[in-house]
Amino acid sequence: xxxxxxxxxxxxxxxxxxxxxxxxxxxxxxxxxxxxxxxxxxxxxxxxxxxxxxxxxxxxxxxxxxxxxxxxxxxxxxxxxxxxxxxxxxxxxxxxxxxxxxxxxxxxxxxxxxxxxxxxxxxxxxxxxxxxxxxxxxxxxxxxxxxxxxxxxxxxxxxxxxxxxxxxxxxxxxxxxxxxxxxxxxxxxxxxxxxxxxxxxxxxxxxxxxxxxxxxxxxxxxxxxxxxxxxxxxxxxxxxxxxxxxxxxxxxxxxxxxxxxxxxxxxxxxxxxxxxxxxxxxxxxxxxxxxxxxxxxxxxxxxxxxxxxxxxxxxxxxxxxxxxxxxxxxxxxxxxxxxx
Ligand code: FAD
Ligand code: EPU
Numbered sequence: 001x002x003x004x005x006x007x008x009x010x011x012x013x014x015x016x017x018x019x020x021x022x023x024x025x026x027x028x029x030x031x032x033x034x035x036x037x038x039x040x041x042x043x044x045x046x047x048x049x050x051x052x053x054x055x056x057x058x059x060x061x062x063x064x065x066x067x068x069x070x071x072x073x074x075x076x077x078x079x080x081x082x083x084x085x086x087x088x089x090x091x092x093x094x095x096x097x098x099x100x101x102x103x104x105x106x107x108x109x110x111x112x113x114x115x116x117x118x119x120x121x122x123x124x125x126x127x128x129x130x131x132x133x134x135x136x137x138x139x140x141x142x143x144x145x146x147x148x149x150x151x152x153x154x155x156x157x158x159x160x161x162x163x164x165x166x167x168x169x170x171x172x173x174x175x176x177x178x179x180x181x182x183x184x185x186x187x188x189x190x191x192x193x194x195x196x197x198x199x200x201x202x203x204x205x206x207x208x209x210x211x212x213x214x215x216x217x218x219x220x221x222x223x224x225x226x227x228x229x230x231x232x233x234x235x236x237x238x239x240x241x242x243x244x245x246x247x248x249x250x251x252x253x254x255x256x257x258x259x260x261x262x263x264x265x266x267x268x269x270x271x272x273x274x275x276x277x278x279x280x281x282x283x284x285x286x287x288x289x290x291x292x293x294x295x296x297x298x299x300x301x302x303x304x305x306x307x308x309x310x311x312x313x314x315x316x317x318x319x320x321x322x323x324x325x326x327x328x329x330x331x332x333x334x335x336x337x338x339x340x
Contacts, residue, residue, distance in 0.1 A: 003027060003037045005044075011064065015055035016118060018236035019311045023050075025067035030093075032073070032153075035146055035179060043067050048148055048176040050340065053092065053120035057127065057238050058338045061311035071122050073181060076102060081189075087141055089184045092122025096129075104215050109191030110139040112214040113200075115221045118232060118239070122180040126170050127336070128163040132221050133197040137163035141186040145170075145178035153181065166243050166336055193217060199224045228298045236305030237296065241318055242276045242333040255329055276325075276333055277301035283324050293317060315339060 009026040012018055025043050029035045038044050049069045052058070072093035080087035086108050090099050100115050113134040123129075124136050125143055140158050147154065162169040170178060191214050195201050203220035204212070230237050248271055255262045255274075259282060264272040280286065280300040287297035293309035294317070296302040303314055322333045 003029075003034055003041070005038070005041065005067075009068075011055075011060055011068075014052060014070065015058055015060055015238075016232035016236060017055075017059055017238050017309075017311070017314065018232075018305050018307075019060045019309065019314075021060040021063045021311065023064040023068040026070070027068070028070045028072055030072050030074070032146070032181060035069070035071075035181075036151065038069060039146075039148060039151065044069070049179075050176075051122075051179050053123040054095070054118055056118035056232065057123065057336075058340055059238060059311050059314055060340050061315050062340075064340065069179070071120070071179065073122070075182075079184060084189060085186045086189060087184055088187055089182050090121040091182045092120060092180050094121045095119075096121055096124060100218065103185075103187060104218055107189075107214070108185075108187035109189075109214050110134070110187045111136075111185065112191075112218040113194055113197075113221055115218040116225045121183055125161055125163070125168055125180060125183060127166045128161075128168050130166070132200055132224075133194045135163070135165075136183075136185075137161075139185045139187060141184040143183045144181045146181055147178060148176070154178075165246075171338075230296055230298075230302060230304060235296075236307075236309070237302050238337045240276075240301040240336050241303045242280075242301060242321075243336045244273045244276050245279075245331050245333060246271050246273050247331055251330055274331065275301075279325050279329055279331060279333070280321060283321075283328050285321055285324070290317060295321075311340075 006026045009023045010020055011023050012020040027038050044067045047066050050066045052068060052070050073091040074093050075091040077089045078086060079089045088108060096119050097116050099121055100111050103111055113132040117129055117131060128135050128137050137158060143156050144153055193212050200220050203223050207216060209216050246267055252264055252272060263278055264274050266272045277300045285295045286300040288295045293305050293314050296304050303317060318335060325331055325333050
């Protein structure tokens with residue numbers, strides 16, 4: 001079977017930052033057969049391909065010499081059930097938010113708090129996407145992935161994925177080795193509503209509901225998200241650019257000397273998470289505009305492309321922020337976005 005490999009393709013439409021770099025080789029896979037076929041081509045065999053979904057968690061800093069493979073595998077299937085759960089398999093190329101809406105419509109509970117996260121199902125395990133008190137590890141059953149060199153399909157359970165905060169084995173030890181083909185989720189027949197994330201309850205109160213539903217939670221999350229996160233169709237961005245750092249109480253006590261109100265979320269007896277958005281705002285970066293790019297004015301954790309920015313400019317801005325937060329708060333911020 002032959003497959004169409006395009007040459008020198010602009011990637012501007014394939015990343016939510018809207019960065020215009022060129023991919024030397026580019027192909028779209030709609031089926032597992034397409035993946036097998038393209039990975040048998042010399043160009044795709046010689047170097048690990050870059051697998052892309054919605055391009056909403058990448059920053060392109062230079063032209064892409066690695067062959068690019070856009071994963072567009074489609075399909076959503078009910079694959080099992082027991083007393084408590086339905087097991088739903090979604091192919092990697094399904095849009096994440098459309099999948100969430102499909103689940104809400106069919107009363108499959110568990111991912112409503114993850115409404116409106118851009119990107120595709122296939123990337124959701126990569127950094128164990130999370131928002132408003134839920135991470136995909138909470139609803140994950142298994143995934144199937146294709147090995148780029150051995151061409152075997154392997155099933156991974158949750159333990160094998162080593163999920164952590166914005167982490168998985170696919171971002172670390174197994175980076176670039178696997179193409180995620182599909183993910184099977186374990187979704188509740190009877191919902192357990194997760195409204196403990198402060199802003200959700202406030203939003204639900206405004207809605208004056210007679211009965212709590214997963215649809216209401218989804219709508220509350222959508223309302224909160226649209227009030228502070230930029231819509232990539234209007235303003236290029238990749239969501240949170242940095243992770244929220246986990247730091248020791250010694251470091252927090254030091255910050256308290258000058259900022260008694262520092263927000264924090266305890267992890268254990270020794271450490272707590274400090275919101276990076278707060279640190280960046282306190283350091284004076286929120287809303288800062290450097291011509292083509294800058295820091296979002298409603299959420300300091302989000303770097304934006306105002307139009308025409310290069311990935312290198314955005315990257316350099318992130319380095320300046322890291323250096324400033326290090327010197328002002330003695331905290332090393334880590335990038336969340338995949339730098340390419
Ligand atoms: P891409 O950007 O295409 O890829 C991301 C990484 O995964 C790359 O390294 C890529 O090589 C790899 N990859 C993609 N697909 C596959 C595959 N099938 N097999 C193997 N590797 C693959 N994230 C959160 O966790 N929580 C949020 O609340 C959140 N909010 C966001 C809000 C905005 C406005 C934006 C723009 C982004 C936000 N994100 C959030 C980040 C992003 O949406 C998620 O990380 C999402 O899962 C990325 O999906 P994608 O398909 O766009 O991945
Ligand atoms: N804050 C500020 N100034 C800001 C932004 C935030 O002071 O400009 C402080 C406030 O104290 C606020 C706190 O930070 O209460 C938390 O802010 P927010 O609720 O907006 O969440 P976040 O910690 O900035 C994280 C995730 C988001 C996710 C939200 C909701 C990370 C890196 N980011 O953001 O995920 O949607 O929580 O759960 O963990 C993403 O990963 O791309 C992403 C958007």
